[in-house]
Amino acid sequence: MVLESALLDATARSATPLLLAGAGELVCERAGVLNLGLEGLMLMGAASGFVVASASGSMALGLATAAGAAAGLALLYGLLTIHAALNQVACGLGFVMLGAGLATVIGRDAPGQLPAGVSLGGIPWLERLPGVGHALFGQDVIAGFAVALVLIMALFWRSSKLGLWLHAAGDAPDAARAMGVPVRLVRLMAVAFGGAMSGLSGGYLSLIYTPMWQEGMTANRGWIALALVVFAGWRPVPLLLGAYLFGALGKAKEFAQALGLAISPYALDALPYLATIAVLAMLSRNRFGAPRALARPWPS
């Protein structure tokens, strides 16, 4: 029981950063903007969050900074790609480097470790929820927040005005504009939201998951989150499942050990990749889902 619970905790921890960044990117791509710069934004969040948290001793302030700094950088990306209509692929790749560079500068004099006492507790009453309660709410509110966020997104996905605006902006911006949707504003807000979520994801890594700051510490999680959005067919609930599936597969070795299975560790290491292929094959049968105007400059 203790073991299972520990494994669930571990899964939730490795899934949360993917889920946060993925949720942000999902919204952003639904509005028609491809932001390849996730990795850079996450690093930016990780570094700035860590520096502020260790200086102020406040975890909450650190996380807020992580989200805010990345959102600011994402806004810049939005202005360049939406308003100046720069190429989104080229610009996004540029932002990976820009984010990483800024993070290096910011984190240059960061202490090796968070000062003792800087932590974020769980939510006491939700923690006792049977089954997943401890995994989601026991260690930190962020894991619970990520799941709740995606569930709320699913609830409003196509039934709220905001959700429809998002879909319309990414599906047919010309028609959307004619119907009175402020396409540019919707896109810009979506990009900023995406940035905030990847920043938070980075902050989660440097303040809760590891916790420490190190260059390149996001270890390509930004790219995985980007792929997850595609796997999920641009829908929130599959994104949630996908993030937890990938989180669990990343902990496959621990699972196998815990269950006493004698499986080659190499095979286990290959699992996430095999899963990727399987999921891709399954999803390629469903060709709908990609926002029609994704990554296209508008007005054309």
Place this chain on the structure above:
Amino acid sequence: MAEAAVPLLSIRGLRKIYGQTVANDHIDLTIAAGEVHALLGENGAGKSTLVKILAGLTRPDGGTLHWRGEPVHLDSPKTARRLGIAVVLQHFALCPGLTVQENLRLAGLDRPDLQRFKTQAARYGLPVPLDSCVMHLSASERQRLELLRCLTQEAQLLVLDEPTAMLGPAESRTFMTLMRQLAAEGRAVVLITHKLQEVLEVADVATVLRRGRVVGRLTDLDAANARDLATMMVGDLPQLQPAPRTPPRQLPALTMHRLSTAAHRDHGVALQELSLTVRRGEILGIAGVAGNGQEELLAVLSGLQRTSPASLLLEDEPCGHLGVAARRTLGLAYVPSDRLGVGTVPSMTLAENVLLTASGMSQLGWVRHGRLAVRTREILAHFHLHQPPQTRLADLSGGMAQRFLVGREISAQPKVLLAAHPTWGVDVRCAQDIIAALLELRAKGCAVVVVSEDLDELFALADRLAVLYRGQLSPAWPMAEVDEHRLAQAMAGLAPTAGIAEHHALAAG
């Protein structure tokens, strides 16, 4: 017209310039509450430009607008809507990936509006599949949806850009009645159309544009007739010489043999065992109310959707399993209903759009630009388009885009031409040109299949006419035996199919 003193909308000196083109040149227009105001003019006259300005989509380069006497700036679609202006754009404003209902909500219909929309659709027998994705609707169904949406929006001014261009006569008449009702309630309607009969039926006033200028106004439409209006729009029309029709040759050009398809998951009609032969040198018309399988039939004939090889023959080559490109090499050309998007790539230039379908335009993978330019100019000249080949397709007016598309497909010198409402949105003169061009193709031995809801178009072209109803095709009647009444019955599914078959057998025997 008690409120005539303060008109609902008055436009003074409106100007809009696109590069070299003056699309609207000092337009003065007054629209009073309670009137249906027809806005007429040849292709490229500037009608849609004016509509986009009224919709708040395009900023004018000069001129003033007064709404109930107050000066207004229509700087966004929201402003226009808030004033009470509802618009149907020529190429619609619909998000293809969202459902009909979601689109209606985006367009600002709240719950009571939606309810009214449903009641109206039901009352007038205009089916709209609320939960289908818009991308599965045919152009005609989209048109119906947009028009119905606009009529239920409780706007003060309705601006309708060719709203009935693809609808059948019964449906158009329903909408005309609805427009008159709205006018009687004190609202105003601006109606753009190339169908002059409609103008005579519903409009109180007509304004004619040519090359961006107002060139005529008619307030006494009772006395006018369609020919006068046509002359005002496009100048003197040559009397159309009915071309002597040689009888079709006996060789089959396109054969459907028990052609069936399954219905799409959430929308669409299953085609049920269609069997028909179109001979060389023959024009077959397929009539029917939108949404009875037209889109499915076009998809399966053009190769966008594949079936079993033997269910479709081009000449005597089984081709049901072939895709679009392979069928093109066999001599099939296609004018789809969705001219922007399926028919062409709007963001590309005219020359590039020719390149996409033409053969012999490249050598070792390199584009032969000289040849391409020559071919493009030929196509443009054929239907009197004066744009250079480097123009973006999206910058053409609706009717001009249609001319280009038809011209491109005809220039492929096909053995079989498949055309969905080939004269959609072209002016009277150009409609004559397109009809003449299709008859010329026929005379050369090409088989033409015209799928349309517009009976005038079908009557002008077809040698035989079949009706599509709920995925079933009636036998093809020779035109001599078709009258509007029987056709209307078949289109409503009222004619007993067996009776038709019997009748056909008698006629053939």
